[in-house]
Amino acid sequence: MGIDQLRWRWWNAVVLIGMVGVTVVTVTGSDSHEKQEQVVSRIAFGSCSNQSAPQPIWDAVVDFHPQIFIWLGDNIYGDFKRPFKIFGQERTVGPWKNVPRFVPSSEQEMKAGYEKAKSNPGYARLQQNAKVIGTWDDHDYGLNDAGKEFHGKITNQKLLLDFLDEPQDSPRRKQAGVYASYTYGPVGRDIKIVLLDTRYHRDPVGSDGTILGNSQWLWLETELKGPPTALTIIGSSIQVISNLSATIHPLFAMESWGRFPKERDRLFKLIADSKRAGVFFISGDVHFGEITRYDCALDYPLYDLTSSGVTQSVEEVVPPFLRSFVRFVAWLTPSTMRVKDENCRYKSCIYGQPNFGTIEIDWDSHPVTLKFKVRDKDSVTVTGVDVSLTELQPSNSEILDRVKAEHNNSKHCTLEVSLPWIVRYRLAILFFSTLFVMFVAFLVLVYTCFRLCRLESCKRKHD
Numbered sequence: 001m002g003i004d005q006l007r008w009r010w011w012n013a014v015v016l017i018g019m020v021g022v023t024v025v026t027v028t029g030s031d032s033h034e035k036q037e038q039v040v041s042r043i044a045f046g047s048c049s050n051q052s053a054p055q056p057i058w059d060a061v062v063d064f065h066p067q068i069f070i071w072l073g074d075n076i077y078g079d080f081k082r083p084f085k086i087f088g089q090e091r092t093v094g095p096w097k098n099v100p101r102f103v104p105s106s107e108q109e110m111k112a113g114y115e116k117a118k119s120n121p122g123y124a125r126l127q128q129n130a131k132v133i134g135t136w137d138d139h140d141y142g143l144n145d146a147g148k149e150f151h152g153k154i155t156n157q158k159l160l161l162d163f164l165d166e167p168q169d170s171p172r173r174k175q176a177g178v179y180a181s182y183t184y185g186p187v188g189r190d191i192k193i194v195l196l197d198t199r200y201h202r203d204p205v206g207s208d209g210t211i212l213g214n215s216q217w218l219w220l221e222t223e224l225k226g227p228p229t230a231l232t233i234i235g236s237s238i239q240v241i242s243n244l245s246a247t248i249h250p251l252f253a254m255e256s257w258g259r260f261p262k263e264r265d266r267l268f269k270l271i272a273d274s275k276r277a278g279v280f281f282i283s284g285d286v287h288f289g290e291i292t293r294y295d296c297a298l299d300y301p302l303y304d305l306t307s308s309g310v311t312q313s314v315e316e317v318v319p320p321f322l323r324s325f326v327r328f329v330a331w332l333t334p335s336t337m338r339v340k341d342e343n344c345r346y347k348s349c350i351y352g353q354p355n356f357g358t359i360e361i362d363w364d365s366h367p368v369t370l371k372f373k374v375r376d377k378d379s380v381t382v383t384g385v386d387v388s389l390t391e392l393q394p395s396n397s398e399i400l401d402r403v404k405a406e407h408n409n410s411k412h413c414t415l416e417v418s419l420p421w422i423v424r425y426r427l428a429i430l431f432f433s434t435l436f437v438m439f440v441a442f443l444v445l446v447y448t449c450f451r452l453c454r455l456e457s458c459k460r461k462h463d
């Protein structure tokens with residue numbers, strides 16, 4: 001889902017209801033076929049960064065000493081403002097009058113945006129200390145919620161790759177789309193990072209068509225069925241596991257793999273068929289951070305670590321006095337996949353302020369452990385989970401059973417759409433009943449005034 005739109009919708013809903021020390025190793029460039037021998041044990045990632053806004057979070061990212069930083073899209077905001085929509089209907093009058101729909105940004109503006117992003121002192125410092133790789137989402141692709149139909153994609157691909165310092169002779173500059181893969185570390189401690197392009201070939205939302213397109217699917221199959229690695233991180237701009245749309249419909253709609261059920265099943269099946277161990281997802285887009293887990297796709301749990309955003313966040317778009325209300329709404333929104341524990345900053349285990357994600361790998365522990373975290377602008381963990389690498393092995397149903405029993409989270413197998421409707425739609429139910437109560441209260445008020453006035457005028461007549 002597009003950012004401004006989300007912001008406006010959140011704001012809208014809010015207003016309406018409201019009225020009522022690991023070694024630091026610098027990793028150098030790598031492409032698909034080149035292997036880096038240095039062990040990688042610290043990775044950071046982030047998304048949704050407004051190049052024109054202050055970006056204090058970079059200090060925390062730099063202090064984390066990531067060896068690799070991964071951009072997951074909306075690395076800049078290069079598109080025009082979208083029209084204001086309320087409940088799916090475009091408003092054309094009064095304060096809600098729309099600006100022209102889907103006007104793509106110009107090449108100059110996009111370029112200026114990337115230059116601004118690059119010159120941010122915090123980001124420049126990160127670039128000196130870490131290898132920076134990335135993919136895009138809609139706002140740096142150039143058009144909100146856009147897919148394959150967007151005609152500026154060829155120009156903007158070049159601009160994104162310039163921003164990422166992709167070598168001029170890189171094959172990535174010649175292909176259709178910005179997908180890429182990297183392998184770091186010595187055999188046995190190697191990490192493959194697969195970055196998907198969820199824009200260039202994507203069919204319209206609602207078509208249940210393709211997200212990746214044929215060429216990218218073939219490439220992905222080769223990547224996943226190729227030589228095994230200890231870990232495989234799949235970066236997708238949009239969320240893979242959480243299907244937020246299912247529980248916030250019809251108030252909001254979000255882009256996610258869940259909106260393309262066939263494509264999502266194909267992805268899970270490909271990972272299962274590849275027999276790869278240690279696969280998990282990282283994602284951005286949604287303007288909050290959370291960790292989700294799905295236990296029924298493979299024979300081991302599939303995690304999706306979402307961090308969003310560097311500057312853009314659901315809480316920062318509302319005035320401070322409404323932030324606890326946003327947290328309440330987050331808590332109320334049902335989720336069957338979110339990993340929850342008592343250490344989260346907030347009860348919902350959603351974090352709606354600027355954040356970044358980190359992956360720490362302790363290769364020397366037995367078994368190897370992974371720490372997945374979402375951190376705030378001071379680097380304090382707001383939600384996190386420790387995972388043993390032995391839990392992420394295929395054909396290990398015993399382990400899966402044990403994990404499930406330990407977490408006792410049979411819910412990590414239930415799709416959001418199979419929740420009882422009263423649970424699934426509780427946010428909408430609350431919203432519409434509040435509206436209804438307010439409407440009735442308004443009618444009662446009007447009626448009372450009317451009666452009082454009549455009484456008054458009657459009295460006067462009598463007098």
Ligand SMILES: *[C@@H]1O[C@H](CO)[C@@H](O)[C@H](O)[C@H]1NC(C)=O
Nearest residue numbers: 003004050051052053054077
């Ligand atoms: C980015 O930040 C600038 C300056 O604060 C602001 O004017 C602009 O609206 C922001 N853009 C988005 C997409 O949030």
Ligand SMILES: *[C@@H]1O[C@H](CO)[C@@H](O)[C@H](O)[C@H]1NC(C)=O
Nearest residue numbers: 243245246258259261415417
């Ligand atoms: C996700 O939610 C949407 C909207 O409710 C639904 O159409 C879709 O089938 C869901 N996807 C999955 C994988 O459950």
Ligand SMILES: CC(=O)N[C@H]1CO[C@H](CO)[C@@H](O)[C@@H]1O
Nearest residue numbers: 401404405406407408409410
């Ligand atoms: C696997 C497991 O132990 N599942 C249990 C989790 O807790 C519910 C009740 O809260 C039990 O019904 C399940 O058997």
